[in-house]
Amino acid sequence: MYVFFLFFVCLQCKTASFTLMKSVKAFILTYVLWLLLGTASKVVFLLTYHELFEGLTLADVMGVVGHGVKLDMAIAGYLTVLPALVLLLGIWQKGKYVLAGWRTLMALLIFAAIVFYAVNLGLYGYWGFPLDSTPLLYLKTSPADALASITLWQALGACAGILVLTILTYLLFEWIVIPGRLFSGRTKTRWGKNAVACILMLVLTTLLILPIRGGLSTGTNHTGSVYFSSNMRLNHAAVNPIFSFVESVLHTEDIGSQFRFMDDKDATRLFDEMVCTGLRSDESYDSLGIRLNTHPNVIIVMLESFSKYIMDEGGHVEGVTLRLDALAKNGLYFDRFYANTVRTDRAMVSILSGLPAQPSMSVMDMPKKSTKLPAIARSLRNNGYATYFYYGGDTNYSNMQSYIVGTGYENVVSETGFPPRQRTSKWGVHDGIVFERILKDIDEMDKNKPFLVTMMTLSSHEPFDVPYESGFKNEALNAFAYTDDELGKFIERLKRMPQWENTLVVMVPDHLGAYPDDLDNYQLWRYEIPLIMTGGVVKEHRNIHTIGSQIDIAATLLGMLNIDHSDFTYSKDLFDNNAPHFAYIAFPDASFGIISEDNQVLYDGVPDVVVWDTGEEPGKNINCAKAFVQKLYDDIDGM
Numbered sequence: 001m002y003v004f005f006l007f008f009v010c011l012q013c014k015t016a017s018f019t020l021m022k023s024v025k026a027f028i029l030t031y032v033l034w035l036l037l038g039t040a041s042k043v044v045f046l047l048t049y050h051e052l053f054e055g056l057t058l059a060d061v062m063g064v065v066g067h068g069v070k071l072d073m074a075i076a077g078y079l080t081v082l083p084a085l086v087l088l089l090g091i092w093q094k095g096k097y098v099l100a101g102w103r104t105l106m107a108l109l110i111f112a113a114i115v116f117y118a119v120n121l122g123l124y125g126y127w128g129f130p131l132d133s134t135p136l137l138y139l140k141t142s143p144a145d146a147l148a149s150i151t152l153w154q155a156l157g158a159c160a161g162i163l164v165l166t167i168l169t170y171l172l173f174e175w176i177v178i179p180g181r182l183f184s185g186r187t188k189t190r191w192g193k194n195a196v197a198c199i200l201m202l203v204l205t206t207l208l209i210l211p212i213r214g215g216l217s218t219g220t221n222h223t224g225s226v227y228f229s230s231n232m233r234l235n236h237a238a239v240n241p242i243f244s245f246v247e248s249v250l251h252t253e254d255i256g257s258q259f260r261f262m263d264d265k266d267a268t269r270l271f272d273e274m275v276c277t278g279l280r281s282d283e284s285y286d287s288l289g290i291r292l293n294t295h296p297n298v299i300i301v302m303l304e305s306f307s308k309y310i311m312d313e314g315g316h317v318e319g320v321t322l323r324l325d326a327l328a329k330n331g332l333y334f335d336r337f338y339a340n341t342v343r344t345d346r347a348m349v350s351i352l353s354g355l356p357a358q359p360s361m362s363v364m365d366m367p368k369k370s371t372k373l374p375a376i377a378r379s380l381r382n383n384g385y386a387t388y389f390y391y392g393g394d395t396n397y398s399n400m401q402s403y404i405v406g407t408g409y410e411n412v413v414s415e416t417g418f419p420p421r422q423r424t425s426k427w428g429v430h431d432g433i434v435f436e437r438i439l440k441d442i443d444e445m446d447k448n449k450p451f452l453v454t455m456m457t458l459s460s461h462e463p464f465d466v467p468y469e470s471g472f473k474n475e476a477l478n479a480f481a482y483t484d485d486e487l488g489k490f491i492e493r494l495k496r497m498p499q500w501e502n503t504l505v506v507m508v509p510d511h512l513g514a515y516p517d518d519l520d521n522y523q524l525w526r527y528e529i530p531l532i533m534t535g536g537v538v539k540e541h542r543n544i545h546t547i548g549s550q551i552d553i554a555a556t557l558l559g560m561l562n563i564d565h566s567d568f569t570y571s572k573d574l575f576d577n578n579a580p581h582f583a584y585i586a587f588p589d590a591s592f593g594i595i596s597e598d599n600q601v602l603y604d605g606v607p608d609v610v611v612w613d614t615g616e617e618p619g620k621n622i623n624c625a626k627a628f629v630q631k632l633y634d635d636i637d638g639m
Contacts, residue, residue: 022181023087023197027204029177031080034113037169038072038240039065041117045237048121052233052518060234067228068238073211074221075242079109084205088198102179110173111166113242118162120241126462127342128521129589130223131241132248134343137365142397148426151463223247224590227607232522232589235607248360256637258360259590259605261626264634270627276579277566279559290332290575292560295383296537297503299438299494300376300454301487302351304344304461305513308528310480316516320472320480323488324530327507330541331534334574338527338549338583338595339511342519345398346586347510347550348456352376353407354554354571356632359586359605364403369639371406374567376554378408380452383563386410386445390438390455392418392429409454413437430467431459431483435490442499450502459483460514476514491534501536506557508532508550522602522611524595527585547595548574549583569635582621584628592629594621601625 042064046053053060086102120131127134150158214221223244227235261267303324310320311328313335340350341357345364349355353373355363363370377387389409395401404412415428422433438453445451459466460483464475468482487507494500509529512519520526531553548556555571558564565571572579585602586592591611593602599615601622613619 023201024204026177026179027080027084027087027201030083030173031076031208033173033176034076034079035069035072037113037117038075039069041121041241042068042072042237044117045121045124049124049233049237053231053237060229060231063228064234064237067226068240070214071221071223071226071238071240071243074214075113075240077208077210077212079113081205081208082109084201084208088201088205099179103174106173106179107166107170110169111162114162114165114169116242116245118158118165122158124236126519127588128236128519129587130236130239130244132244132588134248134362134588136245136249137345137362137398141365141399142394148393148461148463222606224606224608227609232604232611236589255361255633259626259629259633261630262623267627267630267634270624271631274580274582274624274628275569276572276576277555277569279562279564279566280573280576280578290560291562292504292537294502295385295450295561296535297450297499298380298385298452298557298561299503299505299535300351300452301505301507302348302454302456303483303487303507303509304457304459305476305511305515306460306480306483306509306529307339307512308530309512309525310477310515311530314528317477320470320477321484322481323484323491324507324532326488327491327534328530328532331532331538332542332544334531334544334546334548336545336547336583337508337529337531338547338585339509339529340527340550340584340586342511342513342521342526342587344456344510345400348400349373349403350550351508351510351553352454354551354565354568356551356570356584356628357586358632358636359588359590359592359629362398363636365399367399367402367406369636370399370403372639373407374554375407376557377404377452377454379554379558379563379565380450380561381408381410383561384450386449386451388413388438388441388451388453390434390453391415391458392425392431392434393427393458413441424467425459425465426463427458427461430486431457432467432486432489435486439490439493439497442494443497447499456510457483457487459486462514464514474515480515495536504533504535504537504557504560506531506533506553508553521587521589521591524600524612527583527595544574546574547581547583547597548572549585551584570632584625586629592625594625594628596621 046056046061046064050056082105083102086098086105089098116131119135123131123135214225223239226238228238229235308314309316312318312325339347341347345362346357349364349370350357353375355373381387387409388411389404390413393415395404395412395414415423418429418433422429424430434455438455442453460479464479466479466482468478470478470481472478472481491505508531512526512529551570552572552574554568555565556574559573559575572581574581582594582596584594590605591602598617599620601613602611603622603625604611610622613622
């Protein structure tokens with residue numbers, strides 16, 4: 001409607017003054033060019049990721065462009081406001097300085113827009129959702145690590161591509177709008193006609209609120225406004241990444257108003273049926289031989305991007321995780337276990353604090369809240385444990401440092417704790433070197449005091465530059481094989497140490513990542529990961545078939561140690577038969593779900609649709625999932 005209105009005004013201006021006609025024409029052309037740039041980005045996106053869109057038809061392309069134009073018009077509105085103000089100035093003041101101001105402004109705006117479109121194009125293949133505020137978090141906390149996943153040539157190529165596209169787009173604007181004719185010459189003192197031109201330009205600029213807002217209806221533009229297909233990737237293609245980024249930034253702190261599905265009383269009732277805190281003390285639990293009456297040493301290894309998909313059990317590839325496969329067959333193996341999310345910062349909080357991953361934000365980026373969370377480290381430290389955290393990279397990444405220290409880790413070893421000669425990975429220090437450091441430190445620890453050692457691996461992250469040749473041509477699989485081999489060596493050496501007999505080792509991935517190449521956030525296998533426990537205190541192999549997810553590790557581990565876990569509201573002891581066992585999953589597109597024995601459901605909150613709903617009792621978990629997330633956001637907002 002707004003575009004048609006602009007053309008109507010343009011036709012009427014043919015009979016008006018020359019100044020008025022030029023100004024309105026330039027305004028309209030500027031807006032339309034921004035709109036076309038947004039549309040062109042969608043076509044490039046579809047061409048770039050054509051392999052992800054099997055059976056893509058012309059109707060699909062038209063659907064992406066046609067539905068996506070709503071957000072493209074909104075962004076075109078935002079990007080036209082400042083040029084419109086310069087046009088207003090140009091009605092009253094001509095000259096080279098005004099012309100230079102216009103050109104500088106347009107060059108900067110074009111460059112910024114191209115960067116947003118290019119970043120979305122580059123990241124979607126890794127993340128599987130439109131651009132949001134996550135890159136801002138990574139760049140803010142640790143710029144070096146944020147860029148560690150790309151090679152120098154990739155970075156140079158991306159910069160060159162952005163520069164070329166910026167120049168070409170700018171020349172297109174210059175050629176079509178012709179600012180030289182707008183601002184050159186001397187200012188004529190036709191006050192009456194200039195005033196009319198000024199008023200009309202002010203009206204047109206003010207009316208930009210219509211495409212920005214999305215019309216006159218009570219509902220306003222949001223990312224979900226352009227969702228139109230059951231194929232979520234087509235919906236993602238329709239989203240304008242500049243809009244989704246701005247929306248994410250503006251709504252990150254607006255916690256209390258997000259995910260409001262039902263009355264609080266109803267949400268509380270459903271939620272109370274889904275939680276089970278506190279120790280279980282009956283004899284049936286102890287008879288399992290799981291509860292440990294002493295306080296053994298605890299080692300938690302979080303494996304970057306590992307999953308069941310790359311294990312022999314998955315059946316997709318063989319020989320990648322030889323060590324992990326063997327450990328699963330000799331320890332406690334939880335074979336129906338799921339990752340909470342697809343991002344490390346959210347997964348780490350789920351594992352160590354039992355807090356469910358949030359679909360629209362990362363609590364790790366909020367130190368005032370993240371440091372208040374219950375945590376395994378804090379609970380063990382309060383029970384006499386020495387606590388250590390190891391990471392070969394920069395712990396400032398994603399505000400990791402504030403979370404680690406704030407939740408009870410007394411000793412933190414990161415890349416700065418290693419000599420420069422050992423920092424040969426783009427992320428920092430390779431996993432093998434970190435494992436060696438842990439063994440050395442364990443050997444020097446006080447033998448009379450139990451310890452908690454936690455490690456986050458990093459070598460199986462892009463760009464997979466590991467000092468290892470496994471025979472796999474795929475770089476990601478080679479990197480997985482390297483970390484797996486180093487983990488196996490670590491366990492073997494640990495077994496030869498006197499601490500082994502009184503040690504429990506917990507191994508769990510943060511999320512499935514890097515393999516296979518085309519990740520799909522809407523598939524259940526995307527969240528299937530192993531949870532393995534071994535160590536001298538584990539006397540026999542057992543497969544545990546209870547459904548659970550990363551948030552359940554805290555209660556399960558503390559329950560095994562006979563330590564109270566009542567402050568871990570969302571965590572459930574996987575050995576407690578009376579607890580309601582299910583897995584919670586979420587990813588950063590307002591999507592979340594619950595997996596239980598009788599119903600598996602995934603809900604996408606942006607278009608307000610149930611993506612899948614399977615099992616013997618379809619529909620059973622949808623309101624439970626909504627209540628779970630609603631209460632989660634209530635809790636975080638109240639921290």
